Each structure stands twice: as structure tokens, then as C-alpha cells.
Amino acid sequence: xxxxxxxxxxxxxxxxxxxxxxxxxxxxxxFISGRGLGASGAVxxxxxxSIMTVDKSAVEKMPFMExxxxxxxxxxxxxxxxxxxxxxxxxGFLSGTLAGRLKLKVEHSPxxxxxxxxxxxxxxxxxxxxxxxxxxxxxxxxxxxxxxxLSLGGFITMMAIFGTAFALAYFFRRNWI
Amino acid sequence: xGPLAPNELISENTNFLLAFLIGTGFGWVxxxxxxxxxxxxxxxxxxxxxxxxxxxxxxxxxxxxGLLFMSLFGWIDLELVYVNPTYLxxxxxxxxxxxxxxxxxxxxxxxxxxxxxxxxxxxxxxIGGLFLGVYGFAFTYGWWxxxxxxxxxxxxxxxx
Numbered sequence: 500x501x502x503x504x505x506x507x508x509x510x511x512x513x514x515x516x517x518x519x520x521x522x523x524x525x526x527x528x529x530f531i532s533g534r535g536l537g538a539s540g541a542v543x544x545x546x547x548x549s550i551m552t553v554d555k556s557a558v559e560k561m562p563f564m565e566x567x568x569x570x571x572x573x574x575x576x577x578x579x580x581x582x583x584x585x586x587x588x589x590x591g592f593l594s595g596t597l598a599g600r601l602k603l604k605v606e607h608s609p610x611x612x613x614x615x616x617x618x619x620x621x622x623x624x625x626x627x628x629x630x631x632x633x634x635x636x637x638x639x640x641x642x643x644x645x646x647x648x649l650s651l652g653g654f655i656t657m658m659a660i661f662g663t664a665f666a667l668a669y670f671f672r673r674n675w676i
Numbered sequence: 677x678g679p680l681a682p683n684e685l686i687s688e689n690t691n692f693l694l695a696f697l698i699g700t701g702f703g704w705v706x707x708x709x710x711x712x713x714x715x716x717x718x719x720x721x722x723x724x725x726x727x728x729x730x731x732x733x734x735x736x737x738x739x740x741x742g743l744l745f746m747s748l749f750g751w752i753d754l755e756l757v758y759v760n761p762t763y764l765x766x767x768x769x770x771x772x773x774x775x776x777x778x779x780x781x782x783x784x785x786x787x788x789x790x791x792x793x794x795x796x797x798x799x800x801x802x803i804g805g806l807f808l809g810v811y812g813f814a815f816t817y818g819w820w821x822x823x824x825x826x827x828x829x830x831x832x833x834x835x836x
Binding site for chain 2: 511512514515517518519520521522523524525526527528529530531532533534535536537538539542543545546547550561562563564577579580582583584585586587588589590591592593594595596598600601602603604605606607608616617619620621622623624625626627628629630631632633634635636637638639640641642643644645646647648649650651652653654655656657658659660661662663664665666667668671672674675676
């Protein structure tokens with residue numbers, strides 16, 4: 500087992516305290532805005548905006564994006580999730596700064612190269628991006644927030660995400676352990 | 677009383693400002709719990725670090741109970757709170773694709789932004805992948821539309 504795990508040195512919050520705080524953040528989102536947290540929706544906003552900027556007529560040929568831009572009054576960047584994700588960048592940065600974890604690096608198991616780590620990170624990102632659109636939300640928007648409001652789809656997506664990752668863990672073990 | 681924005685007790689712009697503050701809290705909690713490290717996140721799938729399970733489910737249960745009590749006290753009208761609609765087929769297949777992305781990339785979208793904010797280059801590359809994946813889905817939407825819309829069960833709750 501990886502006892503050489505370098506991250507043991509840095510101090511993290513007690514996970515149960517972190518969980519309660521995460522729950523309170525999610526609760527406040529529901530109380531204030533009547534909705535849960537999310538992440539992939541902000542990526543979708545940026546993708547929609549970039550397509551519109553390059554070629555406005557291209558969006559009209561993409562029903563998936565057109566519907567989205569129309570529901571956002573033709574400006575997909577003016578969306579709750581975009582503001583929330585900007586906050587995530589600030590909050591993560593502040594926490595990392597105060598804890599002394601700010602460092603430009605590729606984090607990977609000592610058994611693999613940075614190059615291999617980055618190739619898998621890219622491939623994983625592509626799959627996650629694709630899956631989040633098909634599944635109508637990612638771990639935050641569909642699984643976590645969906646479960647908190649007892650959405651059946653939220654529970655199913657959560658089981659599918661974690662179940663698949665557990666099922667495939669054996670094949671990618673060299674990357675992590 | 678709640679939820680404030682759907683009840684029009686706060687303006688749209690105030691709602692966006694609060695979204696930024698809520699996001700700040702979200703990013704802060706994720707980073708300080710260790711979600712900015714892919715090796716820590718992937719640990720749950722090999723049993724060497726269970727932080728994901730602890731934080732994720734404690735968070736979900738805390739919010740569930742909070743909403744339940746707020747509703748009982750009459751502080752929030754749960755009818756106005758967004759409930760993710762259930763499309764059975766796409767929820768399962770989308771989740772399977774995301775699960776594969778999770779074990780390969782070591783992040784989910786929220787945690788990758790959090791990790792990128794403290795300088796993890798692997799997270800930045802993962803985010804690049806997210807953009808490609810989202811674009812890819814939108815571009816090929818015609819192929820998946822039937823699957824995307826299949827087995828619609830409404831805004832079904834597990835409590836009903």
C-alpha cells in the first residue's frame with residue numbers, strides 16, 4: 500500500500516467536518532437559489548459562448564446548444580453556474596494558499612511518468628465532459644445535488660459513476676497504486 | 677420564505693453574487709478536504725483513502741436533513757426547489773461514461789477546477805478534456821438524441 504504517499508504531510512480538514520460544511524454550502528444554495536451545486540454546466544456555458552463567438556450560425560445548427568443559449572437569454576455566460584464556478588476557483592485558491600499547497604505541478608504516482616498522467620487526465624476529462632452532458636450533470640450537479648433533493652436520477656447517476664469507477668479500477672491500477 | 681430567488685425575495689443579480697459566494701464556500705470546502713489531489717480522490721477506488729466517500733455522503737445527508745427540517749419548520753417550500761428530472765437510460769449510460777472518466781482522469785469536473793486553482797497541471801489538462809468532451813457531445817448530439825430522451829420518468833423522487 501502506498502505509505503510513501505506524499506500528501507500525508509499536508510494537513511486536511513477532518514472529513515466528517517468537511518462533509519457537514521459541504522452539506523451546509525449545498526443547503527444554502529438550495530435555500531437561497533432553489534437549486535443545487537454544479538460544475539459541468541459552467542463548462543457547457545463556455546463551450547456555447549465560444550461556438551457563438553467563432554460562428555453565430557453554428558449554434559443554430561446544434562440543437563443541443565441552441566436550446567441552452569435560448570434558455571439563458573442568448574448569453575450563456577450569465578448563468579448561476581458560471582458565477583458559482585468562478586467562486587470555486589477563488590475558494591480553492593484561498594484554501595490552498597492558506598494551507599501552503601499552492602504549487603505548479605503534475606501530480607502522479609511515482610511509478611508512472613508525468614506524460615502518462617497527463618494523457619490519462621486528458622482522456623478522463625473528455626469522457627467526463629461527454630458523460631456529464633449525456634447524464635444531465637456531473638458528480639456535483641447530478642449525483643450530490645440530486646441525492647440531496649432525493650431525485651431518483653441523482654441516486655442512479657451516483658451509483659453508475661462510482662460503480663463503474665470501482666469496476667474499472669483494476670485495469671487502471673498502475674496509474675494510482 | 678425560502679427558496680429566496682424563486683420566491684423573488686432577492687433580485688437576479690443578487691442571486692448571481694450569492695452564487696459566487698456559495699461557489700467560494702464550495703471550492704474552499706473541496707480544497708481543504710483534500711479534493712484538489714487526484715491521488716487522494718482515486719484512493720477510494722483502491723481502499724487507501726476513503727475521504728471521498730466520507731465527505732461526499734456526509735454532505736449529501738447533511739443537506740437532505742437540512743431541507744427536511746427547513747421544510748417541517750415552514751422555512752422552505754420544497755415544491756420550488758429544483759429536482760433533477762430522471763431520464764433512466766441516459767442517467768445510467770452517462771454515469772458509466774463519467775465513471776470511466778473518473779478512474780482514468782482522477783477528477784470530476786468540480787474537483788478539477790478546485791485542483792487547477794492551486795496549480796495542478798494534470799487538473800488543467802483534465803479541464804481541457806472536459807471542454808473537448810462537452811463540445812463532442814454537442815457536435816454529435818444527433819446520434820445520441822434518442823438515448824438522451826429515453827425512459828423519462830419525470831421529476832421523480834425516491835421518497836415517492
